[in-house]
Amino acid sequence: MPAADPQQMEAVERSSARKRTFFRWLLFLLLGLFAIYYLAPMYVMIVTSLKTMEEIRQGNLMTLPNEIMFDSWKTAWSGRGYAAGDVFLRPFFWNSIKMVVPAVFISTFLGALNGYALTKWRFKGDNLIFLLFLFGCFIPYQAILLPMARTLGILGIANSITGLVVVHTVYGLSFTTMFFRNYYISIPDEMIKAARIDGAGFFKIFFKVLLPISAPIIVVTVIWQFTGIWNDFLFGSSFSFGEAAPIQVALNNMVLTSTSVKEYNVDMAAAFIAGIPTLLVYVFAGKYFIRGLTAGSVKG
Amino acid sequence: MATLKVSNLTKNFGSTLVLKQINLDVSDGEFIVLLGPSGCGKSTLLNIIAGLESVDEGEILIDDYVVNRVEPKDRNIAMVFQSYALYPAMTVRDNVIFGLKQRKVSKEQIEKSLQHFSKMLQIDQLLDRKPAQLSGGQRQRVAMGRALVREPHIFLFDEPLSNLDAKLRVEMRHEINKLHEQLGTTMIYVTHDQVEAMSLATRIAVMNEGIIQQIGTPQKIYDQPNSVFVADFIGSPAINLIQGTVSKDGAALSFIPDQQKDGDKIPLSGYSFETEPGEGQKIIIGFRPEHIRLPDTSLKSQMQVELKPILIELTGYEKEITFEFHGNEITGRLPRHVDAELGKSITFSLDLSEISIFDSASTMRI
Numbered sequence: 101m102p103a104a105d106p107q108q109m110e111a112v113e114r115s116s117a118r119k120r121t122f123f124r125w126l127l128f129l130l131l132g133l134f135a136i137y138y139l140a141p142m143y144v145m146i147v148t149s150l151k152t153m154e155e156i157r158q159g160n161l162m163t164l165p166n167e168i169m170f171d172s173w174k175t176a177w178s179g180r181g182y183a184a185g186d187v188f189l190r191p192f193f194w195n196s197i198k199m200v201v202p203a204v205f206i207s208t209f210l211g212a213l214n215g216y217a218l219t220k221w222r223f224k225g226d227n228l229i230f231l232l233f234l235f236g237c238f239i240p241y242q243a244i245l246l247p248m249a250r251t252l253g254i255l256g257i258a259n260s261i262t263g264l265v266v267v268h269t270v271y272g273l274s275f276t277t278m279f280f281r282n283y284y285i286s287i288p289d290e291m292i293k294a295a296r297i298d299g300a301g302f303f304k305i306f307f308k309v310l311l312p313i314s315a316p317i318i319v320v321t322v323i324w325q326f327t328g329i330w331n332d333f334l335f336g337s338s339f340s341f342g343e344a345a346p347i348q349v350a351l352n353n354m355v356l357t358s359t360s361v362k363e364y365n366v367d368m369a370a371a372f373i374a375g376i377p378t379l380l381v382y383v384f385a386g387k388y389f390i391r392g393l394t395a396g397s398v399k400g
Numbered sequence: 401m402a403t404l405k406v407s408n409l410t411k412n413f414g415s416t417l418v419l420k421q422i423n424l425d426v427s428d429g430e431f432i433v434l435l436g437p438s439g440c441g442k443s444t445l446l447n448i449i450a451g452l453e454s455v456d457e458g459e460i461l462i463d464d465y466v467v468n469r470v471e472p473k474d475r476n477i478a479m480v481f482q483s484y485a486l487y488p489a490m491t492v493r494d495n496v497i498f499g500l501k502q503r504k505v506s507k508e509q510i511e512k513s514l515q516h517f518s519k520m521l522q523i524d525q526l527l528d529r530k531p532a533q534l535s536g537g538q539r540q541r542v543a544m545g546r547a548l549v550r551e552p553h554i555f556l557f558d559e560p561l562s563n564l565d566a567k568l569r570v571e572m573r574h575e576i577n578k579l580h581e582q583l584g585t586t587m588i589y590v591t592h593d594q595v596e597a598m599s600l601a602t603r604i605a606v607m608n609e610g611i612i613q614q615i616g617t618p619q620k621i622y623d624q625p626n627s628v629f630v631a632d633f634i635g636s637p638a639i640n641l642i643q644g645t646v647s648k649d650g651a652a653l654s655f656i657p658d659q660q661k662d663g664d665k666i667p668l669s670g671y672s673f674e675t676e677p678g679e680g681q682k683i684i685i686g687f688r689p690e691h692i693r694l695p696d697t698s699l700k701s702q703m704q705v706e707l708k709p710i711l712i713e714l715t716g717y718e719k720e721i722t723f724e725f726h727g728n729e730i731t732g733r734l735p736r737h738v739d740a741e742l743g744k745s746i747t748f749s750l751d752l753s754e755i756s757i758f759d760s761a762s763t764m765r766i
Contacts, residue, residue, distance in 0.1 A: 288485060293481070294481060298499035298550075
């Protein structure tokens, strides 16, 4: 090989550096465009909710409000104080919290237990059972409405928060089981064997050995379940009405039942309030979304 | 202190028979190595002894007590795994004492055992770390510590050194050896590495296809393998195996290699047969690389051979030379000062006093 010409090498280096810079900027430009595309609706929601109806009627969707007014947020949250026909979100927000917290907790816990049993305590037919769980993931919401309504009726928990907790727990089990099963299958069986020889039983191994290293999958499952249950409208509207309704149903009622003029600013504020908890879950739980907590148990 | 007896053990996974009629008798304080290629059933056997797998047929006895239905934790055993299997969420201290805590051992006793064994294994500086912060060798020590503090009657090792690099593996091997000297506990050790087996075992059980092919002291297994499989599996470089037929000249037996050209025969008069082969019987003779020697008339049973090197490899301490021998490639292990050149014949003595002879059809020693 002939000795490299230093001048030529320098030219090559410069041109590849230029190319890199160009593509870097192209990348940022594309990412920026997509970000704007996705954030635009949220921007419209926020600015609209802060405007007065006067201003909205002028028809400038994208402009910033002249004056920031939180009145519509107050109205959406706690109403106008009418004696009758005043729909506002506060009670239904708490309904949703009372529904989503136990439903997420129970379905995640049972999913973890199922996944653990299916991977670490193999038994005859375990694959068949997992297949049935998978099958459960593909059952559409609509298909279980009638049988579930009947079941809730028989159990005497129709039109109640408890009923919705049961529905969401049962429906979510397929997904949570699948998540945990797929996570635990990658954890070496030898760890369980070691614990068994050490004298730990089924639950001890689960709580002491497996659960402490399940943080990544717990976060994934919680985000998935929380989003699904909080945003659910179909089960909420089918199995509850009136005071027992979750927030999404109330939001729908609020937006659709206004008798006089449509108040876009209040509607937007209400929609945003209904979306805040899921946003918070992503912001806070996303931080713990770290993989590789098992690194170190097996070979390094 | 404990003895172990495995009698007529059979194990299936579905329709595949993984262990067939295994019999194994381990006396107190023995170091038994289960040696075999992957898939031979050695790890399954160890798991069954540990109680992690169920028995299909046969019995496992620890101290003359049938433990087939006894839980692993009640068998008074401890096991060290290939992947170390440390609990990632616990510190080294908690890892080591986890088993003692399950057994409700008193706090003082736990602390005493922990101090004693962590010093012994030199992990006393690491007690507050998590497994992820340790090197491979340190993890292995912690795994051993976890087994040791329980002071079990039988130690089970499942390829404990396979994940370590070559240098560390030798170090840890020495330590396991010293540990056995020190504690005198019965140990069962699974490996596919014949060097580990040879250097650790008081007896080796060579396994293949779910059967114990041979069980004996390392020396016995090396010098008198009872089948072609065992002969070939033990030793590096591998034993030289040559196919041929028996020729009878009066009472004197000799061996004619299949592809011989010049009427060369190898006399078999010095070999003590278990069953003497008949004229024309197909047999395989095996001799180890070190049995090709520089000409030495003091050997009591030998023959002169002319060999042409086709490959010369210097290993540092000695030379491994591959020769062509009646259509076979054979390897010799010779001192490094041997003046060998490719393609140039050299005269050697083939030491016949330690050869092995197998029947071609059954591949068993005769």
